[in-house]
Amino acid sequence: MLKISVLTVGDELINGEMSDTNTACIARALSAYGFALRDAQSVGDVEADIEEAILGLCTRRDIVIVTGGLGPTGDDLTARAAAHALGRRLVLHDDALAQIRQFFARSGRAMHPRNEKQALLPQKATVLPNSCGTAPGFSLRQGGCDLFFLPGVPVEMEAMLHASVLPRLLERCGDLAPGRERVFKIFGLHEPKVEEIVAAAPLPEGVHIAFGVDFPLVHLKLRARGEDADTLLDRAEVPVRRALSEHIVAVGEETLAGNVARLLSASGLTLSLAESCTGGLICARLTDISGSSAFLERGAVTYANSAKADWLGVPAAVLENDGAVSEACALAMAKGMRRAAGTDLALSVTGIAGPTGGTAQKPVGTVFFALATPESEQVKGYLFHGDRNRIRTMAVCMGLEWLRRYLVGRQT
């Protein structure tokens, strides 16, 4: 088993400004290929500390993955520290310079002379291409240890991890039967309840379960190793799907919004959205997905009553008697939106996200949803708990879930 460590570099990681997410990202990628991370360290932008950490790791580990400190500014010190730690000179690397120049050429910007510094790498470094940023990564071999240096920006780091680091790890290890994982995203049940349900389901031997939370979703992870991993997971999936059935809102990499978009595309139905308390978030989630213009006709964020009246034709009597946050208003919004947009489906959301605006009858967290379809209209109110952000997140998921259930129900 390869001994692998991660070293993350950056003042922001040890001064409280942000939590390190690169370690978890690397650990997930490693474990998907059957590797395991042994430990992780973070140091600030201090040359001596980076040097000490690299020196300590390269004698005890087979693989060291370093992230951060490859930028163009004066506080980016990783390449210099690595050179010192390993007793190498820092040299201007032509391949790296060419890569930086190309990046600027591609993005149509002028290269600042300071970016040249990013091509100063330790002697005998191998340059690792960075497809989405200026900082080239590099790797070094020192004794039995492979050291990889990647940028700290998560999206760049992750791309280079997959493109350059994992292939080298697999090469060192020969063929390793990768550990496999299958993730089920669950809405409407909390973690202990999911655990209880799954404990009663007959999973084949060799399948392990783990949990994660991405509020308000619970992620149930089935894991297996070895050559039969996929077969085992296929067999485990049957009882899990049976036990959790309608609570599974997405599987694997797919998101709930992605699932809804896929179902909508397949159905050929068109959609419009009338949002109030979610402020355009449901629309934003769906339009995150390329191709959403095929089904999404329009969305409205009708914060003011005049907007609800003008565009959605919500009657003045409803706004006066029931109020903007009410079953009647949600229903009028969905029906009015469907009429205005001429779409097959229209979803509306109206509620009180807080922290102000709540009353005894309608406390903060009160949210009404309505869905108008060619067949009928449904409307229902919920009471969500937590702060503004949590209530809005919950409302976005519930809105998407209403769409998902309707679309799934239509198929059967």
Next chain:
Amino acid sequence: MLKISVLTVGDELINGEMSDTNTACIARALSAYGFALRDAQSVGDVEADIEEAILGLCTRRDIVIVTGGLGPTGDDLTARAAAHALGRRLVLHDDALAQIRQFFARSGRAMHPRNEKQALLPQKATVLPNSCGTAPGFSLRQGGCDLFFLPGVPVEMEAMLHASVLPRLLERCGDLAPGRERVFKIFGLHEPKVEEIVAAAPLPEGVHIAFGVDFPLVHLKLRARGEDADTLLDRAEVPVRRALSEHIVAVGEETLAGNVARLLSASGLTLSLAESCTGGLICARLTDISGSSAFLERGAVTYANSAKADWLGVPAAVLENDGAVSEACALAMAKGMRRAAGTDLALSVTGIAGPTGGTAQKPVGTVFFALATPESEQVKGYLFHGDRNRIRTMAVCMGLEWLRRYLVGRQT
């Protein structure tokens, strides 16, 4: 300066299940009291790894704060590993046992026999009370090093950090003036350019700079220590503001959207939004902020041409001749939105977020903005680079920035 390290223990921290947030929490608390964290490490629930980490740290550091691995189950190994590392016996600690019993009595639950294990601590440990959980913490003195062992559950850890760890640190150090930081969020300049500009600005001695990136914003951080820290930062802020002037879009905790919301509230002006390629994201950012209903009348996500025509009155000729992604269309959207909503301001965005839909004349990343105000209308096109997510993020910031510049310009 005390040399302080954090060691976080738990399989979940190195198998990708979750990111460590305790380190950042501890670092923030330390820096509020003028201390600085030197580095951080994470290891899994492996006794030998915990032992090795403790042993390595206690000779090089003055303070080591360990979190995690104090629970009742078989994979909680920190106390045993600490005892081995420091050559002490593990003994049943009466104070700790009494504390665990009290916790269960208070919460009206029966104590499971496994919880007794949590009172097995290294010899000569000082028990640290845990007001909100079962696991007592403890501290050890080894040579010149104070080691603190806290539970991994963030809320318990944080309470004990403030109750037991920080007082001991202050005792060791006497009174220390806290380090201060001021963050400027910059749009429209990349990192090396900001560094170049700031390098030419006359900053008072004792003020250090550092950088961060939150795409597309660059964060410039001014830092100072000691009793005069605030005065120094006040003095540094003048030349920094002069040098970067209109590129500073927010300061400190505030976001660009928060700044726009504050400026809008102060101005008394109302706003409506007509979004196409940003799909409701600008609206979602502004409605994140409590109180946004005071200025935001409505937003529209007009994906389909029919929506642009119906609601915004975009002329058929514009859609046919210029297309939906054009200066003429952006302008018609903003003017039509302002008229429809009856607001003081209306902002429109229309563009091609990709990955499909680009042409030679209008490649992916082409985005037009228009702002209609009581005084006039402005319109302009940009070409942004990157993937769908990056182009949308850039467009959201540029849209907010148009609003910010208009509102700032109005004040002067």
